[in-house]
Amino acid sequence: MNRLGISGIGLIILLAVGMQSALAHKIRLFASVEGAFITGMVYLSDSKRVKHQRVVARTAEGRVLGETTTDEQGEFRLPVTTVVDHYLSVDLGDGHRAEFVIRATELPPQTTPSRELVPSSDTAAATPAAQTNPEPIPSINGHEVVSVNVSPQELSRIINDALSTQLRPLRQQLDQYEDKIRWHDVLGGLGYIFGLAGVAYYLVSRRSSS
Amino acid sequence: MHIVDGVLTAPVLITGAVLAAGGVALGLRQLDAERIPQVALLSAAFFVASLIHLPLGPSSVHLILNGLMGILLGWATFPAILIALLLQAVFFGFGGLLVLGVSTCCMAAPAVLCGYLCRPYIRWGGTHRFMGGFIAGSLSVALTALLVSTVLSISSQTFELAAKLVIISHLPVMLIEGFVTGAAVTLMQQVKPTLLQSAHLAEPKSVSVSPP
Numbered sequence: 001m002n003r004l005g006i007s008g009i010g011l012i013i014l015l016a017v018g019m020q021s022a023l024a025h026k027i028r029l030f031a032s033v034e035g036a037f038i039t040g041m042v043y044l045s046d047s048k049r050v051k052h053q054r055v056v057a058r059t060a061e062g063r064v065l066g067e068t069t070t071d072e073q074g075e076f077r078l079p080v081t082t083v084v085d086h087y088l089s090v091d092l093g094d095g096h097r098a099e100f101v102i103r104a105t106e107l108p109p110q111t112t113p114s115r116e117l118v119p120s121s122d123t124a125a126a127t128p129a130a131q132t133n134p135e136p137i138p139s140i141n142g143h144e145v146v147s148v149n150v151s152p153q154e155l156s157r158i159i160n161d162a163l164s165t166q167l168r169p170l171r172q173q174l175d176q177y178e179d180k181i182r183w184h185d186v187l188g189g190l191g192y193i194f195g196l197a198g199v200a201y202y203l204v205s206r207r208s209s210s
Numbered sequence: 211m212h213i214v215d216g217v218l219t220a221p222v223l224i225t226g227a228v229l230a231a232g233g234v235a236l237g238l239r240q241l242d243a244e245r246i247p248q249v250a251l252l253s254a255a256f257f258v259a260s261l262i263h264l265p266l267g268p269s270s271v272h273l274i275l276n277g278l279m280g281i282l283l284g285w286a287t288f289p290a291i292l293i294a295l296l297l298q299a300v301f302f303g304f305g306g307l308l309v310l311g312v313s314t315c316c317m318a319a320p321a322v323l324c325g326y327l328c329r330p331y332i333r334w335g336g337t338h339r340f341m342g343g344f345i346a347g348s349l350s351v352a353l354t355a356l357l358v359s360t361v362l363s364i365s366s367q368t369f370e371l372a373a374k375l376v377i378i379s380h381l382p383v384m385l386i387e388g389f390v391t392g393a394a395v396t397l398m399q400q401v402k403p404t405l406l407q408s409a410h411l412a413e414p415k416s417v418s419v420s421p422p
Contacts, residue, residue, distance in 0.1 A: 185301040186257075186258065188301055190254050190258070192293075194250055197246050197249065201246045204242065204243045204246065205243045
């Protein structure tokens with residue numbers, strides 16, 4: 001059991017390290033809010049996208065809020081109709097499923113089904129009369145200060161949209177990073193197995209000798 | 211084929227846990243000190259095998275290696291698989307902790323059965339050894355897939371859907387694993403016969419004088 005055993009262990013470790021690119025599967029669901037839509041994607045641990053799978057959004061009680069199917073890129077888009085916690089889930093049917101929660105606080109405050117993400121230039125056009133300012137425009141540090149009349153709700157919506165656009169790739173990256181199988185986890189598992197074997201060996205040999 | 215927590219119902223989980231405990235107890239009782247390194251090595255191979263996947267359709271499948279374990283370890287397959295599944299759940303999040311009993315049974319029970327069924331062929335030697343390994347490998351994967359779809363269908367999906375998904379997606383695995391198991395057993399006899407002998411799968415070679 002010496003040379004074959006050692007080469008066996010070596011082969012296993014080599015396979016584990018070398019096969020880092022061919023990682024095995026855990027299905028994951030990631031989603032974020034874009035305007036009045038929840039957009040997201042379904043993928044496997046190794047970043048491979050899952051196409052044509054049903055994604056269902058439910059309330060905390062289980063009532064279905066909406067459902068959609070992932071496209072060729074594994075991405076999906078669900079219109080938001082009520083401001084409530086959305087529990088998204090995807091189920092492959094063979095025991096693999098993934099969930100993601102979009103909190104009501106992430107959703108835009110007053111959403112209607114027909115509302116689309118509107119670029120902020122529209123809000124400037126909506127209040128043209130207030131734009132005219134007879135007073136000389138002050139300047140701070142050489143930059144012109146332009147005054148724009150925007151309602152507080154509009155402002156908060158603009159900020160939320162901008163933040164979600166900027167944060168989305170970061171959250172995606174974090175989600176995928178969290179998910180990566182690292183080879184030191186493999187070594188950890190292998191270490192436990194051989195450690196337990198050592199303990200078992202000690203116990204069994206003590207039992208048989210006493 | 212990693213079932214996550216929350217898919218199976220409580221009676222199924224409890225039955226699985228009890229059966230797995232029984233299998234593990236039997237396995238530990240039959241374990242003698244010299245076999246422990248072999249058990250550990252196969253458990254490690256099982257652990258790593260789930261990381262090497264074949265992409266298939268919407269999901270992916272991986273080698274299970276339970277046929278090989280059943281042949282070489284017998285009832286000790288139960289503790290070996292339980293430990294490996296526990297570590298997979300803890301380190302990689304594959305599958306839930308509550309379903310450990312059910313998962314262990316689904317993978318270890320077919321392994322032990324196929325191991326016992328195919329022992330005579332493996333002892334026979336020659337091509338029968340390879341065929342015995344092949345049958346053990348592919349049949350244990352098939353039975354595991356069958357058990358998993360049965361367990362899933364009891365809890366939620368209809369049997370047709372669960373069976374179709376799990377069994378059909380594992381058909382290529384059955385083939386590949388049959389070959390791998392058969393090749394492994396043949397290789398073992400050629401390179402290190404004592405491995406098979408210690409599992410009572412081969413006769414120790416005795417010095418004999420052949421008649422002229």
